[in-house]
Amino acid sequence: MQQIRAYLSAITPVSDGDWEKISSHLKILSIPKNSVLLKEGQVCNDVYFVVKGLVRLYVVADGKQICRQFFFENSFVSAYDSFLSKQPSKTSADVLEDTTLYYFNHADIQYFYEQIPTFQLIGRVLAENMFIKISERVNSFLTESPELRYTQLVTNRPKVLQRIPQYMIASYLGITPEHLSRIRKKMAGNKASG
Amino acid sequence: MQQIRAYLSAITPVSDGDWEKISSHLKILSIPKNSVLLKEGQVCNDVYFVVKGLVRLYVVADGKQICRQFFFENSFVSAYDSFLSKQPSKTSADVLEDTTLYYFNHADIQYFYEQIPTFQLIGRVLAENMFIKISERVNSFLTESPELRYTQLVTNRPKVLQRIPQYMIASYLGITPEHLSRIRKKMAGNKASG
DNA sequence: TGTTTATCTTAACAAAAATCAACCGATAAA
């Protein structure tokens, strides 16, 4: 639980009183690998904080699951568009390992916004940070080849390589598993000869 | 200027006193077609509101300009990642028509956050909305073909078609101008025969 | 342990998209 306080404190100081208000609303959830957190069509009513394990957001297109993002320990995750708009989510969520989460719901957060003056600042910075991260993802689709996107992933997010099956990484990169396999083969060859 | 007040009031009520504080910091800028607003490598220090005309954000890759987004009348625009982080921007900005803008800088916004309690809420909602919009763009790259991305653009953002040259739209969709031309030809054919 | 299932790789082929180059039409400049 102190992980969350530390996370929020990095944005703005959290007093003991404020933390009491927040922590008293936190619920904990431990679920095994492959458990579903949110199904497409449901309204997302919760924001999760990953303590242990890993959450995946994905969309289904042409019957295939396409991974939007992976969230590891010490990060917040939600189908935030659905959460904010209260519209049915196009995104689904599940966990790829045995996972422990803290979470709070829409009403909790409304309460925080009303009762904790600095929580507006926290909410803003969290949204800003999400925006910055996803902006980089758009940039990578616009300016980088799949091969470069993969090498960037290797250097910037090694955890993804270590903990997520390759066919899911392929969908995250916007390519087929077969194509990613070829990219890896090609890179291995280059590395050996160069 | 009332456009801005209306825009913000749609998020949360803006009192006369708050509006006085905000509007007294607004600066206006009228610039001709093709003027540069921000060059790659500069730190973005301003947030603009488009009164008339149209702003383009783009990145340069392999010597080519690739359009990230277009902003028409009645919208806020900034290289927001650079603005927030105060790091040199990878994104450039210019105007594609004679354009009139209101703008305020980083210090102005800090002042708003400190002096106007509800401005934190406004900043949060603006960031949330930007996040939701760009999320849809990521989704479109992950799940849609270039042809579908184009047809979606035709139906959802006709202004883009009307006011922006085709080769820029192509880069926005992540394809070459030649390919977009072929997509259009194919669609015109389908329409005639279907 | 052996057996099943999931994941990854490989190859042959097909489709999609990029590249290269020529050309057309409209607009702007001389």
Place this chain on the structure above:
DNA sequence: TTTATCGGTTGATTTTTGTTAAGATAAACA
């Protein structure tokens, strides 16, 4: 008016990526 220039189109070709199908590896499980 003539001449450049720019944006768009088209065709031929190459490159990239997807599809299909088969086999290899490895993990999960009885």
